[in-house]
Amino acid sequence: MECSQVYDSVKDYYGKLLDDRNNQTCVTLGSEVSKTVREAVAAIHEEVTSKFDGCGLVIPEKLKEMKILDLGSGSGRDTFILSKLIGPEGHITGIDITEEMVAISTKFINYHRKKFGYKEANTDFVQGYIEKLREAGLKENYYDVIISNGVINLTPDKRAVLKEAYTVLKEGGEIHFRDVYADRELDCSVRKDKELWNECLSGTLYWKDLVRMAVEVGFSRPFLVSAATFVVNKEDFQRKLGDARFASVTYRLFKLPSDTDFAPAQVTYKGGIPDHEEEFKFDVKHTFKKGNAVTVTGAVAVSLKYSRFSDEFVFKPVPTDVNGTDGHKTTPDEVDLENPFDYLDKQPENGKKAEAS
Numbered sequence: 252m253e254c255s256q257v258y259d260s261v262k263d264y265y266g267k268l269l270d271d272r273n274n275q276t277c278v279t280l281g282s283e284v285s286k287t288v289r290e291a292v293a294a295i296h297e298e299v300t301s302k303f304d305g306c307g308l309v310i311p312e313k314l315k316e317m318k319i320l321d322l323g324s325g326s327g328r329d330t331f332i333l334s335k336l337i338g339p340e341g342h343i344t345g346i347d348i349t350e351e352m353v354a355i356s357t358k359f360i361n362y363h364r365k366k367f368g369y370k371e372a373n374t375d376f377v378q379g380y381i382e383k384l385r386e387a388g389l390k391e392n393y394y395d396v397i398i399s400n401g402v403i404n405l406t407p408d409k410r411a412v413l414k415e416a417y418t419v420l421k422e423g424g425e426i427h428f429r430d431v432y433a434d435r436e437l438d439c440s441v442r443k444d445k446e447l448w449n450e451c452l453s454g455t456l457y458w459k460d461l462v463r464m465a466v467e468v469g470f471s472r473p474f475l476v477s478a479a480t481f482v483v484n485k486e487d488f489q490r491k492l493g494d495a496r497f498a499s500v501t502y503r504l505f506k507l508p509s510d511t512d513f514a515p516a517q518v519t520y521k522g523g524i525p526d527h528e529e530e531f532k533f534d535v536k537h538t539f540k541k542g543n544a545v546t547v548t549g550a551v552a553v554s555l556k557y558s559r560f561s562d563e564f565v566f567k568p569v570p571t572d573v574n575g576t577d578g579h580k581t582t583p584d585e586v587d588l589e590n591p592f593d594y595l596d597k598q599p600e601n602g603k604k605a606e607a608s
């Protein structure tokens with residue numbers, strides 16, 4: 252499909268989907284979800300929730316008073332959950348290409364403003380392309396956090412999305428997003444299949460391409476936050492896709508100062524992030540327990556030091572010749588990458604948390 256055909260097809264598909272969508276498949280909350288988040292999820296209007304079309308929750312930590320952007324906000328479920336979590340002093344904008352999606356999410360702004368007891372709404376929605384955020388009127392170097400749930404696979408120009416996201420994020424800002432990835436480059440015939448595209452399958456990136464693109468655009472290396480097997484149930488889809496495997500993966504990437512020295516550091520979590528007082532799970536490799544000093548790579552150290560997590564840690568330099576830990580010097584493109592498929596293979600319980608298409 253040509254790019255313009257992809258956009259028309261996506262708008263048509265998601266516009267119509269609203270009529271009959273009642274998605275309850277991916278909304279089960281795991282035991283690790285905090286009371287604050289559960290309450291926020293429970294407060295969302297049922298019509299918005301029933302038209303949710305992402306997978307799982309995309310909720311980074313420490314959101315109070317943040318300025319947030321939701322790429323491909325759909326009916327607005329995640330946007331409104333975050334509207335609650337950022338509080339009245341924060342602000343969240345959702346952007347979506349599909350007119351009907353923007354209309355339905357906008358319809359519920361006032362409902363959630365009242366529900367959360369806010370004098371002014373802290374949410375808005377704009378219609379636009381996530382590949383052209385500035386053309387849609389969004390400001391450069393402005394957002395603290397960008398989230399997205401099940402959207403980037405649908406765009407024909409993933410690099411443009413990452414580039415624009417980088418431009419509108421503040422220095423130290425984070426893009427935290429969940430999407431479907433493949434364990435390989437998909438065949439051209441699969442890529443051109445309209446039905447597979449709209450079902451979030453044929454537009455998926457090979458996970459290594461995401462890592463490469465992110466670093467080329469200027470982001471930190473992507474940190475793997477969580478992954479679940481994405482099961483393809485339909486037989487005709489399976490036939491077309493052959494042996495390819497898919498996973499629904501959450502990554503976090505940071506916009507770091509360009510002149511950063513990526514030296515390793517000893518970091519100690521102070522326990523100040525609400526709902527994560529005892530420990531803070533940064534990614535699948537790093538769960539920081541309150542008061543425990545750990546040596547981390549330069550990539551992790553600078554991501555903590557220049558982001559909103561900076562005040563939550565005590566940082567100490569370590570000698571660069573430390574042995575037996577991951578205290579070696581790393582740069583964003585130096586690979587210590589987590590393959591989500593290897594990760595899943597090593598985590599049988601994650602395989603059970605499969606998400607189906």
Ligand SMILES: C[S@@+](CC[C@H](N)C(=O)[O-])C[C@H]1O[C@@H](n2cnc3c(N)ncnc32)[C@H](O)[C@@H]1O
Binds near residue numbers: 304347379381382
């Ligand atoms: C799978 S749905 C996910 C919606 C929402 N994030 C959720 O979790 O319910 C994908 C959404 O992305 C939007 N979308 C797809 N391509 C887009 C693009 N290039 N720019 C903006 N929005 C896009 C679609 O209109 C649709 O609402």
